[in-house]
Amino acid sequence: MKVVLIGAGSAxxxxxxxxxxxxxEKLHGAELAxxxxxQERLGLIEGLAARGNSEWxxxxxxxxxxxxxxxxxxxxxxxxxxxxxxxxRWRLDFETTxxxxxxxxYAENGGPGGLAHSLRNIPIVVGIARDMEExxxxxxxxxxxxxxxxxxxxxxxHTSIKVVGLCPSVYILExxxxxxxxxxxxxxxxxxxxxxxxxWVLDIRDTATGEDLYPxxxxxxxMGDASWCPLSRALFERTGYFPYPSxxxxxxxxxxxxxxxxxxxQRWGLHQYDYREHSAxxxxxxxxxxxxxxxxxxxxxxxxxxxxxxxxxxxRGLGFGEEVVMPGINIPHDGHIPNxxxxxxxxVPAVVTAHGAHGIVIGELPEPIAGWCNLQISICNLAADAxxxxxxxxxxxxxxxxxxxxxxxxxxxxxxxxxxVHADYLPQFV
Numbered sequence: 390m391k392v393v394l395i396g397a398g399s400a401x402x403x404x405x406x407x408x409x410x411x412x413x414e415k416l417h418g419a420e421l422a423x424x425x426x427x428q429e430r431l432g433l434i435e436g437l438a439a440r441g442n443s444e445w446x447x448x449x450x451x452x453x454x455x456x457x458x459x460x461x462x463x464x465x466x467x468x469x470x471x472x473x474x475x476x477x478r479w480r481l482d483f484e485t486t487x488x489x490x491x492x493x494x495y496a497e498n499g500g501p502g503g504l505a506h507s508l509r510n511i512p513i514v515v516g517i518a519r520d521m522e523e524x525x526x527x528x529x530x531x532x533x534x535x536x537x538x539x540x541x542x543x544x545x546x547h548t549s550i551k552v553v554g555l556c557p558s559v560y561i562l563e564x565x566x567x568x569x570x571x572x573x574x575x576x577x578x579x580x581x582x583x584x585x586x587x588x589w590v591l592d593i594r595d596t597a598t599g600e601d602l603y604p605x606x607x608x609x610x611x612m613g614d615a616s617w618c619p620l621s622r623a624l625f626e627r628t629g630y631f632p633y634p635s636x637x638x639x640x641x642x643x644x645x646x647x648x649x650x651x652x653x654x655q656r657w658g659l660h661q662y663d664y665r666e667h668s669a670x671x672x673x674x675x676x677x678x679x680x681x682x683x684x685x686x687x688x689x690x691x692x693x694x695x696x697x698x699x700x701x702x703x704x705r706g707l708g709f710g711e712e713v714v715m716p717g718i719n720i721p722h723d724g725h726i727p728n729x730x731x732x733x734x735x736x737v738p739a740v741v742t743a744h745g746a747h748g749i750v751i752g753e754l755p756e757p758i759a760g761w762c763n764l765q766i767s768i769c770n771l772a773a774d775a776x777x778x779x780x781x782x783x784x785x786x787x788x789x790x791x792x793x794x795x796x797x798x799x800x801x802x803x804x805x806x807x808x809x810v811h812a813d814y815l816p817q818f819v
Contacts (some may be wrong), residue, residue, distance in 0.1 A: 390419040390708060393464045394519060395457055395471060397423040400671040402470035402533045404678065404691055406700050407434060410430070410468075411449060412443040413701045416710055422452040422460035431455060433675065436682035437691070444688060457520060466704055470533040475812050476664040482506060485663060485806045489504040489799050490649055494659045498536035498586050500793045504784065504812070505774050505807045507539040509774030509814045514540050518548040529707055530566050531555055531700060537585040538734040541719050542773035545734070553746050554719030554734065555699045556585050558634035563716070564595060565618075565633070570602060582737040582751045583725060583762050584769075585719050586638035590631040591666040592749060603628025607630070607769030620646070620657040628758055637662075642765050644792035699771060706741030713741045720748050722766075728753040733766030763791060779817030780806075 392410060397403045403425070409417055413793040423438060425431040435453040442449055452460050455698070461467065482502035483493055496502025512536050523529055530552040534540045541554035562581060567574045572595075580592040593602040610622055610631065632639045637659060640646040646653050653659075680686035697716075706713035715738065722735040725748040729735060737748045756760060768790050775784035787798040808818055 390704075391422070391464045391466075392416070392419060392570050393422040393424060393457070393460055393467045395467060395469045396534075397434045398425035398427050398739075399470040399472070400674050402471075402676070402693065403434065403511065404437070406468055406470065406533075407438060407690070408441065408688075408702045408706075411438065411447045412445050413704070415447065415705060416701075418448045418450075420450045420452070422464070424454055424456070424457045424460060424769070426455050428455060430675070433678050435689075437678055440681060440688055447579065457517065458524065459525040461520055461528075464521070464528045464591060465708055466529050466531060467517065467521060467525070467529045468533070468700055469514055471510065471513050472534065476668045477661060478814070479506070480510065480664045481810055482807075483567055485810055486710070486803055486819060489802050489806070490647065490795070491793060491799070491803070492647055492654070493793060494646045494654050495662060497641065497662065498539075500647075500791060501788060501807070503536050503539070503641060504768075504775075504787055504791070507543075507772045508776045508784065508807070508818075509534050509811060510534055510536075510540060511543045511773065512815075512817055515543050515547060515777055518544045518550040518552070518709065522548060526550075529553065529703075531703055535773075536769075537568075537719050539768045539772045539776070540738075541734045542769055543777050544594040545721055546770070546773055547777045551745075553586065553703065554736075555703070556717075556719065556736075557699065558586060558588060558638075558736075559697060559717035561635065562588070562590065566590075568608060569606055569613065572602075572759075579716065580738060580751060581633060581717060582735065583754060584642070584765055585734075585736045585761065586634065587765060588633045588717065588736055589628075589643045589721050589754060589758055590633060591754075616658065620659070623657075630758065631757065641643070642761060642792070647793050648700040658759045662737035699768075703741060703746075707746070710743035715739045715741055715746075718746060720746055723748065725750050726752070726754055726759075727763075728759045730763055731764055733769055735762075735766075759766065764792065776817070779815075779819075781818065 394593045397684045468583040482505045483496040537554040537556050565573050578594045578596050581590045583589045621632050625631045659707050677690050702713045705711045717736050718739050719734050719736050722733050725737045739746050739748045771783045771787035789793050794800045
């Protein structure tokens with residue numbers, strides 16, 4: 390078995406995936422290739438892997454390189470977690486629309502900021518997929534790169550590579566439900582679906598008794614602290630279903646959170662991403678990695694991550710033939726939610742085996758949830774196509790559909806501004 394981890398130096402997913410892969414007994418003795426364009430971080434991850442190989446008895450053959458093509462040949466799985474200058478570009482995505490009268494609630498994966506984010510990351514991930522078509526055409530791509538549905542759609546629509554988009558949002562949801570109901574997570578079975586970062590809880594059951602826990606969750610959510618998920622709870626009251634994973638993500642897909650005069654972001658406590666704080670957190674993580682690699686600190690100093698619940702189960706199913714049930718993965722829609730348009734990328738539970746990742750039919754979503762999701766699927770497909778082809782027409786159409794955009798001229802100005810400010814990372818639009 391050969392696994393290639395591209396973006397091994399990613400603070401969000403790289404270190405967590407490394408530990409998950411190296412501690413999986415089925416992968417002991419496998420070949421693990423670490424790829425990152427940042428030579429310093431790659432060296433730290435290589436040192437971390439060497440420690441893990443020794444202390445966890447992984448017995449892996451380790452490779453490390455800044456050139457992915459050197460290690461892709463013969464790969465069975467390519468795990469991708471990449472981002473372009475994450476904090477600084479995200480801040481620009483938010484600030485660029487302010488002169489045009491739009492204060493985005495989050496500007497990461499939905500809204501105009503989500504488009505800019507997509508256009509920057511799609512060329513990188515599709516480039517990886519095209520290298521895979523040449524060097525490991527039968528390999529699976531497991532992609533954590535945001536915006537997950539748009540990146541997954543671009544690979545699916547424009548390459549022959551088998552791809553699954555992964556995000557720990559369902560695990561965040563399980564923790565929320567567990568806290569509200571005051572039950573351990575192993576007593577809770579949640580069925581949710583929709584779109585990544587815009588999912589909806591359809592059912593909650595007690596794993597021990599089969600009892601329907603949704604009524605209890607509804608009552609306790611109503612009585613919860615007013616500062617806890619106020620937007621999600623407001624939507625819960627008005628649609629009958631609880632959205633996940635968090636208010637900031639949910640707000641990106643709605644027309645309800647950016648009115649310039651009413652300032653609904655204040656009512657819902659939607660605070661802009663703290664770029665400086667999160668950058669500091671990442672630097673602190675790398676400080677801990679250095680302590681492990683150079684100072685002999687214990688491996689658990691790095692911390693834990695949810696990737697152990699995602700990457701490894703996918704490989705156990707697809708690569709080793711186990712039957713694995715995943716609570717939520719991102720795959721092409723093929724009737725799993727009957728009233729959503731086919732051809733888009735949806736997040737649904739799935740059964741994963743050697744024969745592939747098979748989404749579970751979860752039934753129709755109620756209106757207006759289906760309406761919101763169908764609109765976002767169309768935007769996702771347009772953004773994916775624009776990101777691959779460099780079509781200004783499709784990029785503009787994605788903005789014209791976006792519920793945050795108020796008129797044609799605003800959309801045109803925003804697109805022109807993004808293409809200018811991010812020109813160094815948008816080679817497809819040259």
